[in-house]
Amino acid sequence: MSMENKRYYLELRGVNKKYGNFQASRNVNIQIEKGRLVALLGASGSGKTTILRIIAGLESPESGEILIDGKLVNNTPGSERGVGFVFQSYALFRYMTVYDNIAFGLRVKKKPRNYIDDRVHELLKLIDCEGLEKRYPNQLSGGQRQRVAFARALAPNPQLLLLDEPFAAIDAKIRLELRAWLREMITNLQITSIFVTHDQDEAIEVADEIIVMNHGEIEQTGSPRELYSHPQTPFVAQFIGASTPVENYQRFRFFQSLGDDTTAILRPEFVSVFKKGENKKYTESAEEGVVEDVIFRGSNLEIRVRIHGVVLSGNRGINDPVVEIGEKVDVFVYRFLVVDGKKIVRLDNSSLREESIII
Amino acid sequence: MKLRKNKNIIPGFGLTFGVTITILSLIVLIPLCSLVVYSAKLSPAEFWHTITRERVLSSYCVSIGTSLVAALVNVVMGLALAWVLVRYEFPGKRFLDGIIELPFALPTAVAGISLTHLTTTNGWVGKIFYELFGVKLAYTPIGITIALIFVGIPFVARSVQPVLEKFDVQYEEAAVILGASKSRIFLTVIFPEIIPALISGFTLAFARGVGEYGSVVFISGNIPYETEIAPLLIMSKLQEFDYAGATSIALALLLLAFVILSANAIFQSVVSKRVSGLA
Numbered sequence: 288m289s290m291e292n293k294r295y296y297l298e299l300r301g302v303n304k305k306y307g308n309f310q311a312s313r314n315v316n317i318q319i320e321k322g323r324l325v326a327l328l329g330a331s332g333s334g335k336t337t338i339l340r341i342i343a344g345l346e347s348p349e350s351g352e353i354l355i356d357g358k359l360v361n362n363t364p365g366s367e368r369g370v371g372f373v374f375q376s377y378a379l380f381r382y383m384t385v386y387d388n389i390a391f392g393l394r395v396k397k398k399p400r401n402y403i404d405d406r407v408h409e410l411l412k413l414i415d416c417e418g419l420e421k422r423y424p425n426q427l428s429g430g431q432r433q434r435v436a437f438a439r440a441l442a443p444n445p446q447l448l449l450l451d452e453p454f455a456a457i458d459a460k461i462r463l464e465l466r467a468w469l470r471e472m473i474t475n476l477q478i479t480s481i482f483v484t485h486d487q488d489e490a491i492e493v494a495d496e497i498i499v500m501n502h503g504e505i506e507q508t509g510s511p512r513e514l515y516s517h518p519q520t521p522f523v524a525q526f527i528g529a530s531t532p533v534e535n536y537q538r539f540r541f542f543q544s545l546g547d548d549t550t551a552i553l554r555p556e557f558v559s560v561f562k563k564g565e566n567k568k569y570t571e572s573a574e575e576g577v578v579e580d581v582i583f584r585g586s587n588l589e590i591r592v593r594i595h596g597v598v599l600s601g602n603r604g605i606n607d608p609v610v611e612i613g614e615k616v617d618v619f620v621y622r623f624l625v626v627d628g629k630k631i632v633r634l635d636n637s638s639l640r641e642e643s644i645i646i
Numbered sequence: 647m648k649l650r651k652n653k654n655i656i657p658g659f660g661l662t663f664g665v666t667i668t669i670l671s672l673i674v675l676i677p678l679c680s681l682v683v684y685s686a687k688l689s690p691a692e693f694w695h696t697i698t699r700e701r702v703l704s705s706y707c708v709s710i711g712t713s714l715v716a717a718l719v720n721v722v723m724g725l726a727l728a729w730v731l732v733r734y735e736f737p738g739k740r741f742l743d744g745i746i747e748l749p750f751a752l753p754t755a756v757a758g759i760s761l762t763h764l765t766t767t768n769g770w771v772g773k774i775f776y777e778l779f780g781v782k783l784a785y786t787p788i789g790i791t792i793a794l795i796f797v798g799i800p801f802v803a804r805s806v807q808p809v810l811e812k813f814d815v816q817y818e819e820a821a822v823i824l825g826a827s828k829s830r831i832f833l834t835v836i837f838p839e840i841i842p843a844l845i846s847g848f849t850l851a852f853a854r855g856v857g858e859y860g861s862v863v864f865i866s867g868n869i870p871y872e873t874e875i876a877p878l879l880i881m882s883k884l885q886e887f888d889y890a891g892a893t894s895i896a897l898a899l900l901l902l903a904f905v906i907l908s909a910n911a912i913f914q915s916v917v918s919k920r921v922s923g924l925a
Contacts, residue, residue: 345819366825378816382838391834392824443824 294357296321296479297342297447302351304337304503311337312348313503319481319496324473326494327483328526334503335483339449342481343372355447371440373450377432379424385411385435386420392443410438413472430461437469441476448473450482454489466493487527491515499523517633521626524552531555531600536623538595541572541638551623551634558601560590561617562608572638573617578610594618681900684893696894701870702879706898709876712787713855716794720851721844723795724802731803732810746800754797754860761793762864785867790875793861798851805847809840842917849910853903 297319304312311334319325327335340346342353344365353360360368379388389410393403411417414434424432433453440448453469454462470493473480484490490497491511499506499514499522507514507523518524525532536551537544559566561573576594588603590610599618603610610616621639625632685693696702731743749757765772765783775781783789813836821831859877866873876899883892 343823345823365823370823372820372823374816374820376814376816378814378820380817380820380835380838383834391821391826395825395827395830439820439824 294321295319295354296323296356297481298352298354299338299342300352300354302338302341302348302353304334304341304346304348310503312341315351315503315505317498317505317508319479321479322477323479324470324493324495325481326490326497327481327500328485328487328490328497329500330485330526333500335485335500336451337503338500339372339451339481339483342368342447343370343449344368345372369446371443371445371448373433373436373440373448373453375452375455377424377436377456379432379436379439381424383423384420385416385422385424385427388424388435389420389438389442391439396443406442410442413441414438429457430465433457433465434468437472441478446479448478448480450480452484453482454484454486462489469493491527497527499526501526518624518631520629521552521631524624524626524631528554528556529600530624531598533597533599533623535595536625536634539620539623540574541636542620542623542634543637545625545627545632545634549625549627551625552631553599553620553623555589555600555602557620557622558592558599559619559621560592560601560603560610561619562610563615563617565608566617566619569617569619569638572636573619575615576618578612578614578616581610581612590616592616592618678900681893681897684889685897687890688894692890693894696891697898701874702876702895704871705874705876705879706902708787708790708873709856709899710902712790712875713794713852713858716791716798716855717848717852719791719795720798720802721848724799724847724851725806725840725844727799727803728806728810732807746803749797750800754858755864757796758793758861758864761796761861762789765789765792765865784865785869785873787873789865789867790862790873793865794851794855794858797858797861798854801850801854802844802847805843805850806840809843813839842914845913846910849906853906856899856903856906 295318297317299315299317302312302315303310313334315334315338317338327338329335337346341348342355344360344363347361355368355370365372380391383391386407389407390403393406398406407420408417411420414437416431416434416438419427419431419435424435427435433456437450437453450469454465457465466489482493491514494511496508497511497514498508501522506520507518509517514523514527518527524530530552531554533551533553536542536549536553559569560576560578561569566573574594576592576599578590579593579598580591582589582591584602587605588607590601590603591598592601599620601618619636621636623634625634688696727746731739762784763769765775767773767776767782767784769784772783775783781788783792817835817839818831821835826834857877859875859881862875863878866875866878868874868878876895880892880895880899883889883895
């Protein structure tokens with residue numbers, strides 16, 4: 288029994304939460320190891336924020352257990368669960384200076400004045416906001432506010448940090464910097480963290496582990512790489528990564544059929560587009576398509592090709608020979624993610640196997 | 647040329663500004679100027695003598711003292727009232743919300759008469775206080791204060807209510823997770839947010855109290871040096887056709903009101919600068 292009881296820092300068992308008739312969480316099970324950085328990913332209304340609020344003690348579930356560090360905390364107030372919470376709009380106290388905001392949690396806990404002063408200055412240094420302690424929240428930039436909110440949550444040394452859409456209110460360029468900053472910070476502090484996001488790129492880039500939620504249920508949990516290459520449900524396959532749905536994928540050569548009315552999901556990475564005669568290796572197994580559009584994406588080109596009556600997206604490098612709109616090209620599809628009922632089956636191009644035998 | 651360059655994209659400035667100035671002049675500025683003109687019929691010495699007579703001075707004291715107490719009581723009661731109306735759901739909430747403005751709608755004399763009726767030593771409420779504590783309500787400064795509380799309560803309740811409604815629970819939740827107690831959250835997180843509205847409500851209630859006449863004359867008993875309010879002195883001067891005397895006292899009241907309202911305006915702009923990040 289004790290063998291299978293692997294020690295998780297946070298565990299949710301069969302958590303259900305309803306708001307009136309709306310089921311916000313349905314039988315949610317989560318296990319998070321100490322020191323992990325986890326993303327709760329889902330569209331708006333998928334119940335991800337509800338889970339965060341339940342962990343923080345801001346909501347109580349109708350049924351289910353919440354365990355932090357092995358202890359059942361269902362009846363423990365949020366302030367005694369050892370959690371820090373960063374709100375989506377930061378909720379910095381407007382009438383308090385940066386210093387007072389960060390010191391708030393320490394003053395509440397009646398820490399000695401010297402300790403508070405040292406801790407606040409330590410945190411100000413950590414968030415790179417030294418010299419801003421006398422400012423009010425409205426005198427800060429968005430990024431600074433976010434970091435102050437982060438410092439305020441960290442001040443009482445929580446063991447678990449919860450962040451609700453931490454980057455939502457920040458403009459695109461600073462968001463990228465802050466993501467990297469936050470990831471580095473949390474990794475250095477070794478604090479178990481969960482952040483909610485609706486942005487798959489953000490989750491993939493920042494998190495060690497992603498929990499994908501949909502309609503109050505967990506669809507799949509795994510590392511970004513796992514979710515990307517081995518999605519288990521149609522929702523995850525479409526939600527993570529770029530995808531084009533393809534019906535009747537059997538029309539493509541070298542793909543066996545898994546049933547009549549199944550659809551497949553195709554990612555741009557699964558598609559190679561070659562100029563005629565450019566590639567020798569796949570000439571035999573490639574099929575002919577017509578270029579419909581070439582879209583400049585900065586670091587690469589997205590080529591939209593019509594083949595077998597569907598338009599697929601594939602990528603080409605900036606330095607590859609130019610393809611023109613209307614040009615006939617060779618298209619090679621490596622793989623489909625086939626939707627089989629509620630499951631996803633990875634279907635590889637069968638010519639790849641044959642060729643590998645020849646080589 | 648310069649005007650055209652800086653032309654505001656929001657239309658209608660000329661029209662609305664013109665209407666504003668016209669109305670303000672006709673209804674507010676010109677009558678106020680006439681006050682000054684009337685008072686100017688007296689020499690400075692006469693003016694000073696009129697407004698510093700003992701009876702006038704004590705009427706100011708009564709007016710300001712009772713208004714101050716009433717406004718302070720209203721701050722507490724108005725805050726509680728707004729708090730209850732915003733924070734909780736209970737049967738009859740909408741009704742309660744609706745009757746807050748009643749003191750505005752009611753002719754003040756009606757309020758005065760009914761309050762007097764209640765608080766005389768024979769009245770329902772006055773009787774209890776007189777028999778139990780030996781305290782007379784009507785025809786004392788306490789009675790005046792009661793009338794002024796009645797008249798002033800909507801000011802505080804209605805200025806605090808929208809602020810509380812707009813107040814995001816996230817702030818409270820943030821404080822809860824950091825471990826703050828309820829009283830601490832109220833004092834350090836919520837209270838600073840509503841102080842500007844409270845002060846603004848307080849000043850309005852106070853200013854209204856100083857000038858209030860209708861509801862007070864019946865309940866005050868108008869005993870010179872004791873329960874005679876400044877607006878009543880003005881009325882009696884008018885009845886004696888002493889217009890210059892009446893306007894002099896009024897001018898002094900006007901200055902007082904102006905000082906109170908300006909203090910409030912300055913305070914509000916300091917606070918709003920801090921919050922908007924411009925300070």
